[in-house]
Amino acid sequence: MAKATMGSRPRRRTAEHLMKCQRTYYSEPLTLVRGDGAYVDDDRGRRYLDFFAGIAVLIVGHGHPKVRAAVHDQVDRLCHTSTLYLTEPMLDLADYIVERAPSGLDTVFFGNSGTEANEVAAVLARHFTKAPNFISLSDAYHGRSVWTVGVSGLSAWRNFGEESSHVAFAPNAYCYRCPLGLKYPSCEIACAKAVERVIETAPAGGVAALYAETIQGVGGIVTPPPEYYRIVKEILERHGILFIADEVQTGWGRLGHNLFGITDWGVTPDIVTSAKGLGNGMPISVVLARREVSDAYGGPHINTFGGNPVSARSALATLEVIEEENLIENAATVGDHLFRELTSLADKHPLIGEVRGRGLMIGVELVRDRATKAPAPEAAEQVLQACKDGGLLVGRGGAYANTLRIQPPLCITKAQADEAVRIINGALTVARAKYATV
Numbered sequence: 001m002a003k004a005t006m007g008s009r010p011r012r013r014t015a016e017h018l019m020k021c022q023r024t025y026y027s028e029p030l031t032l033v034r035g036d037g038a039y040v041d042d043d044r045g046r047r048y049l050d051f052f053a054g055i056a057v058l059i060v061g062h063g064h065p066k067v068r069a070a071v072h073d074q075v076d077r078l079c080h081t082s083t084l085y086l087t088e089p090m091l092d093l094a095d096y097i098v099e100r101a102p103s104g105l106d107t108v109f110f111g112n113s114g115t116e117a118n119e120v121a122a123v124l125a126r127h128f129t130k131a132p133n134f135i136s137l138s139d140a141y142h143g144r145s146v147w148t149v150g151v152s153g154l155s156a157w158r159n160f161g162e163e164s165s166h167v168a169f170a171p172n173a174y175c176y177r178c179p180l181g182l183k184y185p186s187c188e189i190a191c192a193k194a195v196e197r198v199i200e201t202a203p204a205g206g207v208a209a210l211y212a213e214t215i216q217g218v219g220g221i222v223t224p225p226p227e228y229y230r231i232v233k234e235i236l237e238r239h240g241i242l243f244i245a246d247e248v249q250t251g252w253g254r255l256g257h258n259l260f261g262i263t264d265w266g267v268t269p270d271i272v273t274s275a276k277g278l279g280n281g282m283p284i285s286v287v288l289a290r291r292e293v294s295d296a297y298g299g300p301h302i303n304t305f306g307g308n309p310v311s312a313r314s315a316l317a318t319l320e321v322i323e324e325e326n327l328i329e330n331a332a333t334v335g336d337h338l339f340r341e342l343t344s345l346a347d348k349h350p351l352i353g354e355v356r357g358r359g360l361m362i363g364v365e366l367v368r369d370r371a372t373k374a375p376a377p378e379a380a381e382q383v384l385q386a387c388k389d390g391g392l393l394v395g396r397g398g399a400y401a402n403t404l405r406i407q408p409p410l411c412i413t414k415a416q417a418d419e420a421v422r423i424i425n426g427a428l429t430v431a432r433a434k435y436a437t438v
Contacts, residue, residue: 025396026388035062038412040393048388051420052395056217056249056361056407059277060321064411067280070317074310083110083303089312096319097286100259102268105288107295110307114248115143117273117285118211120301121244122147124271124289128296129242131206134164135198137172138179139399141218142211142246151211154219154399168207170198172216173224174399176354176365177373184225192231199239209242209271214261217249220398221363221405223356229265242293245269248285249361252277253322253410256332256359264358282314327410335359338406338417345421349428351379351435360412363397364404364424368435375400379435386427392420 015022015029024030031043038061040050053059060067074089081087094108111117126132136142140153149157150164153172171179171191180190199207210232216222236243250261251274257264260272270293275285283305305311322328339355339362346352353367366383368374380402387394395405404424408416 026385030388030393037061037063038409038416047391049392049416049420049423051406051408051412052393053407053409054281055276055395056254057276057279058281058409059252059254060280060318060325060327061409061411062281064280064318064321066321067314067317070313071282071310074313078309080305080308080310083306087307087309087312089309089316090307093307093312093316093319096316097288100319101272101288102260102263104268104290105272107289107291109287109294109301109303110312111275111285111287111303112283112305112308112311113143113285114246114273114275115145115148116303116306117248117275117287118142118148118151118244118246119145120287121209121211121271121273121289122151123301124287124293124297125209125242125244128293129206129208129240131208131241133166133168133202133205133207135168135170135195135202135207135210135241137212137216138169139172139174139216139219139222140169140211140213140246141216142213156401157218166203168198168202170195170210172219172222173228174222175225176356189225189227189231192228193235195232196235199235199241207239207241209244210236211244211246213246213248214250214265215255215358215361217361217405217407218397220365220400220403221357221361223358223363224265226265229262229267233267233269242270243267244271244273247272247274248276249407252319253328253331254359254361254407256328256335259322259328261358278318279311279315280318282308282311284308284311284315322410325411330412331359331410334412334414334417335362337414338362338421341418341421342406342424345425345428349425349432351376351428351432357406360406360408360410362406364406365398366402366404366431366435375402376435377401379431380404382431382434383424383427386430387423390423390426392423394420394424 034041136151138153142148175184245262255261272288343355351366353365366376366379368376
C-alpha cells in the first residue's frame with residue numbers, strides 16, 4: 001500500500017475509507033487546503049470565491065486574524081474541561097449573548113451543533129409544558145439525530161428508518177409554491193392560521209412547542225412574509241404552546257439588521273437554537289430560553305464538549321468582529337445589492353423562477369417552465385458544477401433540489417458579489433439551452 005502522506009495523497013484515495021453515506025458536492029469532489037476571507041484554495045492550487053461558507057458557518061470569513069489569535073491563545077491556556085466545570089470563556093460568551101438577545105431570553109446551554117441544540121430545546125419544552133407532542137413545518141430541516149430527523153419535513157433527509165410519532169406538520173410559508181394553492185397577500189396568511197387546526201387535531205397529551213426555522217435553509221431559503229410569525233405566535237400563546245425558533249442558519253447577523261434573524265418579524269420566541277456561524281468554524285451551539293422554561297428542567301444534563309473553552313473563545317471573538325466591523329450592516333447593504341443583481345438575471349434567464357431571502361441568505365429557484373413552475377433539479381446540479389468550474393462555490397437545496405443557496409461570509413464586498421453574479425450568469429447561460437422550455 002502506498003504511504004499516506006498529508007498533502008500528497010492521490011485524489012482517488014482521499015475518500016477511499018469514508019462511508020458511502022457521506023455525500024460530497026461535484027462530480028469530482030474538491031479537497032480544500034486553506035482559506036482566507038471569502039476565498040478557499042484546493043489541493044491543486046485553484047482559488048474559489050466561497051459563497052456557501054462551509055454551509056453558512058464562516059460568518060466573518062476564513063482565517064480572520066482576531067478569531068485565529070483567540071483560538072491560538074486559548075489552546076495555550078486550557079483546551080477542554082466539559083460542562084462539569086465553569087470556564088471564563090463559557091461565562092463571557094453567555095453574558096455577551098444574553099445581553100444582546102431578544103428580551104426575556106436570559107439563560108443559555110452550550111453544545112456542539114444545531115442538532116444538539118434542537119434536542120435540548122425539545123427537552124426544555126416537554127418539561128415546561130408537560131406535553132409530549134410537537135409541530136414542525138413542511139420542508140423543515142432541524143438536524144441529523146433520530147429526534148431532529150423526525151421534526152424535519154424534507155423527505156430526502158427523513159431517511160433514518162425510524163421517526164417520532166409525536167410530530168405533526170403544518171404547511172410552510174412557501175409563497176412561490178403555496179401548499180394551500182393560494183396567493184400572497186390575498187391568502188391572508190392562511191398557512192399561519194392552519195397551525196390552529198394542527199393543534200386541534202394533535203394526539204392526546206397536547207402540544208409542547210412548534211419548531212420553525214426563521215428562514216428554511218436546506219428547504220430552499222423559504223422566506224415567510226412579514227405577518228407570518230406574529231400570527232403563529234398569537235395562536236401558540238392562546239394554546240399555551242412554546243415557540244422554538246431555529247436560528248442555526250439565520251442567526252448572528254446573516255439576515256442584516258439584527259443579530260437574531262427572528263427579530264425582523266417582530267416576535268420573541270420562548271426558545272432559540274443556534275450554531276453554525278457562532279463559532280466561525282469551531283464546533284459550538286447554543287440554546288437560549290426564558291428562565292422559567294429552562295428552570296422547569298433541573299437535569300441532570302451534561303455535554304462533554306459543550307461550551308469548550310477553545311470554541312467559546314472563537315465564538316466570542318467572532319461576535320466581537322461582527323460588531324466591530326459592522327458586518328450586520330454590511331450583510332444588509334451587500335445583500336440588497338446581490339439580491340437586486342440576481343433578480344436582474346431573471347430578465348434573461350427563464351430558468352430562474354424566483355429569487356428570495358434576506359441579507360446574505362439568498363435562494364435562486366430554478367424551473368423548467370415559469371408557467372408551470374416545473375422544478376429543474378438537473379439544471380441546478382449543472383449550474384452548481386459550472387459555478388465551481390468558474391471559481392465560485394454555492395450550495396444547493398430545496399424540496400426539489402432545484403434551489404441555489406447563497407450564504408457567503410458577511411464580510412464580502414460588492415465587487416465580490418458582482419463577481420459571483422458574473423459566474424452564475426455564465427453558468428445559467430450554459431444550462432439554459434438544455435433545460436429551459438420557456
